[in-house]
Amino acid sequence: MPPATRAPGTAIDAVALRKTYPGGRGRPPVRALDGLSFAVPTGTVFALLGPNGAGKSTTTKILATLSRADSGTAHVAGTDVARHPERVRRAIGYVAQKPVTDPMDTGRENLVLAGRLQGLGARDARARAAELLDRFSLTDAADRLVTTYSGGMARKLDVAMGLVHRPQVLFLDEPTTGLDPEARAEMWAEIERMTAVESMTILLTTHYLEEADRLAANVAIVDEGRVVVAGTPDALKDELRGDGIVVELAPGVPDDGASLAGRVADAVRASGVRDVRVEGRTLRARADAGAVALPAVLAGLDAAGLPVASATLARPSLDDVYLRHTGRSLTAAQAGSRSAAGDHAGAAAEEVAA
Amino acid sequence: MTAVVHTGLLTARALRQGARIPVFMVMNLVQPMIWLLLFGQLFRSVVEIPGFSTGGTYLEFITPGVVMMTAMFGAAWAGSSFVQDMDRGVMDRFLTSPTSRGALVASTMSYQAVVAVGQALVVLAVAWLRGARFGSTPGETTLGVLALLLAVVLLTALFSALSNATALLTGQQEALIGISQLITLPLMFLSSAVMDTRLSPAWVADVARYNPFDWAVVAGREALAASPDWGVVWGRLGLLALAAVVMGWVATQAFRTRQRSA
Known part of the structure; x- marks a missing residue:
């Protein structure tokens, strides 16, 4: 299939992605993605917003070459993720929901190893590590084992890990989940500063409305494996x-x-x-x-x-937008995904995918 | 070339972390000595059974067996580091980067090999202190020890790859416990590690012929003998190398299966 329909300024282009996980042990299969599509203009921050089990992580995993879609196509940095995953891997940084650092290495060792595995020479990797430690105010903790870091420090280091090789596209899967409000505000400031310094495309998944509102130029609201509505936060709110x-x-x-x-x-x-x-x-x-x-x-x-x-x-807030398009408030959907049986399977699928 | 550099970087990471848990290092050295001294004492008189092959002491007989036991038991847990990396997002980070898949597998093999070679040297030293003697000339002893260490490395590679493949396909530490209980322990007893198979039931001797662990024990013991049959040594080492390459390939393929099911 020729990628002729893609606009030149598109860093991520997902078209009709479908993915079903086998249920296992007599349970029905779980449909994680049900024809999900969206496009991210180069050099912008894009947020996938939705509750647990909506399909955000599954989408990120497919785009970052960790998983394969059952059908549909996806291009990242101009490359088909299913056909040339090795080329995509050179262009992206991926910060998973779970910590991506090694707790028994120091912050600096983590960054240097990540840089070397990305192809930087020893000297360049050390210089880049020092630069990032400084940028994320981790220089004082640079030579301590990550296991001694606070949650906020460890998460900042996670984001730094994704930046080591100056990727064209950075995936941040729920970068602030589990952080206290203060650490979250600090992380937001770091991400804003980072987008100003490094010109790259960021795909962010979150279930925090304020996060999408504050950081993203464009938002897609995801529910039950599909994009229910997409646009700039202001346009979505003006629609109401x-x-x-x-x-x-x-x-x-x-x-x-x-x-x-x-x-x-x-x-x-x-x-x-x-x-x-x-x-x-x-x-x-x-x-x-x-x-x-x-x-x-x-x-x-x-x-x-x-x-x-x-x-x-x-x-109007993005919460109202979510409510309008899905019939549920995001807070209720988030709480429901932990108890309701149907959504439980969705959460299980996210876990399988993890 | 990239794969070699990546293997080096990831092996260095494993060694660095191993060194950060000194208790682990001490346990790694104490355990083989327990095997050596316990089995050495317990079965000391079996050499007196008519038909027992060795001309030497039981300690001399069992030393290569204990070296290989230690190597196999250690390597069976090699997948633990994969399980830990998968529990965190570390494996996902490697897999979304140009990190060589082969290097991920090879680095756990080389880390285990470094540990196992260290353990083997300690076992040999303790056996020597307790009066065991290997080879007939210093040159032959050196050559014999080198061949034994090669068998250690190959055996480690084989079982590390098996452990890695299991870790990648199941993602569970429990599956690795299964390997050590259901595979390595029976393989140990279905071999000549602690008992001359000529004195075991015939079926045990038959099974041992196809047991990669026994290949390593036979190669190591023959290499340390007073007048080694090098044909036997190289034959067994060749079989081991082949098995290690096949299992290493299987482990690398397990990354693809993981991507398909993720």
Whole structure:
């Protein structure tokens, strides 16, 4: 298949990727990717956003030559990943979800070895290691074993490992998962600085909306193995006209699932809000003019005998975009993926892939 | 060329890390001495059974056996480092880089070989201190020891490759326990390591002929004999080399299988 349809400025191009993992021991097979497609312009940061089990890691593994798609094509840095994986490997850096450093080597030894395996000479590898240690403020810890590093330091070293050979394309699979807020903010600053210094394309996977919003020029929201919507964070948010309304009902209201949801929806029907969704005791809706609609919503709930604990108005966030396109809030999807049986298989597939 | 450089770099990593856990190094040296002194004492009088082949002492008989046991048992765990690298993202990082797959396998072989050669020299030294004598002239002794060490290296390569392939295909430390319980231990007893197979049931002697571990024991023992039959030594070493190359190839192929199932 000639790559004629690809635009010249495309660093990553995935077309209709499908991947199914065998279920094993009588369980049904798990479909991890179901026709996933997206393209990343050269020199930009692109985020795949979605809950655990959505297919983000599987996509990254296929693009980084660790795994093979059942069907579909993918090009990275202009090369077909299935046909010439060895060429792709020279062009990419890959930072897995799990730590990519050796705990029984020092930070410096890890970086020097990575550089040498990428083809740098001994002197160049040492110089590059020193440069990266300095850039990531790890010089003081450079000659300590990685096993003594804090979570934030170890993750910074992971990212540095992916940069040793100045790759054209860098994959960051959930770079800040498991970090405390302070370390996460520091990592974001490092990634922003890094994209300014090294001109490269970054594919980032995350289930943190703020992360995608802050770092990525383009976002694709992934759900159940396919891209449900893609665009710049602002364009996605602008697509949702008006404001978001979130109302929490008082804890005393009995949460009996569908019946409560029905009562709430009926109660606010007259207020003129759109996209009404009820999860537990939380009501989410949209309105062109939130300040006008909110009193009507509250009046409607009051009339239906549903006491309110809190009510907020907000400009659209990526969470609203996610909710709009998947019918679930990302937080709920993330929590659900840990308990619901269907998504559990998805999480298992991610684990198999890991 | 790249593969050779990568093998060197990755072997250096393994040695560096081994040296960082001195307890491990000490255990590696103590264990073969336990085998040597325990078996040497326990079965000392079997040489008096009529038909036992050796003209020398039981310690002289068992020394090459203990050298090979130590090498095989150690190499059976070689896949542990792959399992650790897979548990972390280290293996994924190697596999998404131009790191030579062959070098990943070869480096665990060469690391195990360095350890096993060190252990072999310690066993030989302890046996010598306890009165065992090998070869008839200093020149022959040196040649014999070198041939024995070559057998150690080849045996290590064979079982490291088996262990690596198992680690890559299963990703589980438990599978490696299986190798050492179900494969290496029976292979040890189905050989002439601690007992002359001419005194064992005939079927044991038959099995031993096809047992790569026994090839290493026979090559090592013959090389240390007073007047070695070099044809026997080189024949067994050739078989071992062939088996090691085949198993090394299998282990390298296991990377492809892993990519297909990942």
